[in-house]
Amino acid sequence: MGPDSSQDAQTVSQLGEFGLIDRVTAGRPQSPGTLIGPGDDAAVLAAPDGRVVAATDVLVEGVHFRFDWSTPEQVGRKAVAVNLSDIAAMGAVPTGLLVGLACSPDLPTNVADELSAGMWEEAQRVGIGIVGGDMVSATSLTISITALGDLQGREPVTRSGARPGDVVAVAGRLGWSAAGLAVLGRGFRSPVAVVGAHRVPEPPYAAGPQAAVAGATSMVDTSDGLLADLGHIAEASQVAIDVRTEQVEVPQRLIEVASALGADARHWVLTGGEDQALAATFPPGRPLPEGWRAIGVVAEGAGVTVDGGEYEGPAGWEHWR
Amino acid sequence: MGPDSSQDAQTVSQLGEFGLIDRVTAGRPQSPGTLIGPGDDAAVLAAPDGRVVAATDVLVEGVHFRFDWSTPEQVGRKAVAVNLSDIAAMGAVPTGLLVGLACSPDLPTNVADELSAGMWEEAQRVGIGIVGGDMVSATSLTISITALGDLQGREPVTRSGARPGDVVAVAGRLGWSAAGLAVLGRGFRSPVAVVGAHRVPEPPYAAGPQAAVAGATSMVDTSDGLLADLGHIAEASQVAIDVRTEQVEVPQRLIEVASALGADARHWVLTGGEDQALAATFPPGRPLPEGWRAIGVVAEGAGVTVDGGEYEGPAGWEHWR
Structure with missing residues (x-):
């Protein structure tokens, strides 16, 4: 050669x-x-x-x-x-x-x-x-x-350490990749903000070690979607997790895109995969690290609920497995 | 489910x-x-x-x-x-x-x-x-x-440490996988010894750490074939390697299989890949670890030779790249 x-x-x-x-x-x-x-x-x-x-x-x-x-x-x-x-x-x-x-x-x-x-x-x-x-x-x-x-000397944060009373929090974007996928699936190439989010996720890399330093009891990345991945924590930790929708931010941009497509932006946020956000649980009563926002609570029991009930999703939505 | x-x-x-x-x-x-x-x-x-x-x-x-x-x-x-x-x-x-x-x-x-x-x-x-x-x-x-x-505290044995005067040695089988491939390629399923060697190599796992302990100056596994992989050592170490065929054992079993197929058993040993044997260089004048056998020497220069000359292989053999 x-x-x-x-x-x-x-x-x-x-x-x-x-x-x-x-x-x-x-x-x-x-x-x-x-x-x-x-x-x-x-x-x-x-x-x-x-x-x-x-x-x-x-x-x-x-x-x-x-x-x-x-x-x-x-x-x-x-x-x-x-x-x-x-x-x-x-x-x-x-x-x-x-x-x-x-x-x-x-x-x-x-x-x-x-x-x-x-x-x-x-x-x-x-x-x-x-x-x-x-x-x-x-x-x-x-x-x-x-x-x-x-691990820089820290204990690994697994899926199995969540305890009743813990705060559930997320870092990073949720629903953006699902919105982008919906747009691409309809044959559109814009808005660039959501299409770009599907093409290349922006995981909050630093938020993982920061959560560990702050004493996170469990953590997962949201590759399968928030509720599904919280389900992994609930199962591994043998706890129940309730997501409080009044705490879950639905970005205005996603609402606009969903409106244009006749879709449900909140559904994207709760179930859309591939954003590679991080979800974690923290002991109650402590300030969350920067970039983390509370979205729910851990309780005794099993499974993931939304506002205390089973998540039904918009009409026509098949339950995630 | x-x-x-x-x-x-x-x-x-x-x-x-x-x-x-x-x-x-x-x-x-x-x-x-x-x-x-x-x-x-x-x-x-x-x-x-x-x-x-x-x-x-x-x-x-x-x-x-x-x-x-x-x-x-x-x-x-x-x-x-x-x-x-x-x-x-x-x-x-x-x-x-x-x-x-x-x-x-x-x-x-x-x-x-x-x-x-x-x-x-x-x-x-x-x-x-x-x-x-x-x-x-x-x-x-x-x-x-x-x-x-x-690494258990040892320095890694790379491809780049061979020095002129070093002994070239191998551990593990050579040519068996190539023989098995030739048999399978002709539509046969036996002899099992060579067909099995192609199906599942038997790398001499322990020989790697043992070579490191014994002071091996370079090492490689023979996935591409002995001469080709010695070529990686020669190139990375900027040395010449000469393989001495009188030191290279050609198993009787391979000679029999080659004879039946009209092939060249020595060629399989020198160039056949996928046996995952190990080849290494050792400082001269030291006993080789158990399971290792000398097959050549390192000299000043570049490239791999066989008995001092370019390896031509049997008629019709295209030079390896």
Whole structure:
């Protein structure tokens, strides 16, 4: 392979696996904790805490993203964001990413470049890099990302520590991605605010460790939607959770979009997934950390209710499972 | 979902993501270092060394495995083995696995069960478990595994530390997987010894840390084939490597299989991939650790030679890239 071939290559098969890896990783900044980065059999990262937090997410073209709705750069950002959000939901800070990419040999080189640019952009938002991974041939595009993180000496915040009397709170946006998906599903490309929220979530990464410092008793990221993910906490903690709608902000922008589409903005906020907000429970009587807002309470019992009753949703809404 | 549905479900979509995850992980033994296993936003593993080793491998149906050649259980074992081998090649011991599975909703439940049984079986060979992961819908089956490991206080053995004068040595089988692939490619299913070696490699996991203890200056696993992977060491270390064929054992069994197929057993040994043997360089004049055998020497220069010359292979063999 000549020195200029990576400039000329139009598809990833022309680049070859090693050419592609080099192109995706060469010259990129790594975190100080990256002791061995890409290019060896495995990466080595500092784990100063003596423990390591690890989460894997898989995104499949046509299932989790569509290139007619999102650019490759946006897909790359989202793939990293959903993963980093899991690390934040344990109260940890991310330390590095491994990326498994299965793609067609015919994938245009510029798509691979933009995809990796998006991944690096999101990783750099939290000061980390892609430290390793694998690239293989496949008939469809599958992105599998593993994020590693460090607890900085704190106990991990699991789903199972909520106690009756705790305050339920959220950080980050809710309903925006669902609104964007509804807009895209109708064939529109605006308003950009909601469409952009679906293309690239903005998880409140710092709010996870801040919640842990503030004594959060349980935490989860809202990938499946607020009520569904609170259900995970209720189940793991063996408690009941009641969401108080008078405390749940429904942004004016979502109300406007919902009105235009004949949809229900509150429903998006309560059940829309993929915003990667954080939901947590805190002991009562303490101030919440910055960026967190109370939305309900924990009680004895089981399940998730809204204003004390089962959530029915708007007409025609099928119960989430 | 009723309590018996997981018994009755015929496909993974009938089980649902959470049912499948529960079925794959419930009741399985985890290592003592697994502080938080499956079921939360992320796993938490002990990293007693203050560093963590991490590697990702992706296997795609039809590219890396075929269910007409291997059982799901064998595929699961192989997917884990190729990954654990990367951890061993750094001189580390594995601590846990994360599994990203993209599969058709129509995947029969028993295939998923056997696949995961194989993964657990191989993981248990080194005393670890599957600590987390993700399962998503896709049109084809893609398995992405991330292995984590611990260096036990040793320096990682990279590809870049080989020095002129070092001894080149290998641990584990070479050429067996290539022989098995050749047999399967001709439509045969035996001899079982070589076909089995292709279906499930037997990486010498313990030989990696043992090499590190013995002062190995560089190490790699032979996923691409001995000469190609020694090429990675030569390039990263900026040295030349010469393999001495009089030192390279060609097992009698491979000679017999090659003879029957009109193939070249030595060629399988030198270039066959997927055996996940380990190749390393050691300072001269020291005894090699148990299970390691010398096969060549490191010199000033660049590239990999066989008996001092370029490896030509049998007639019709295209140079590896």
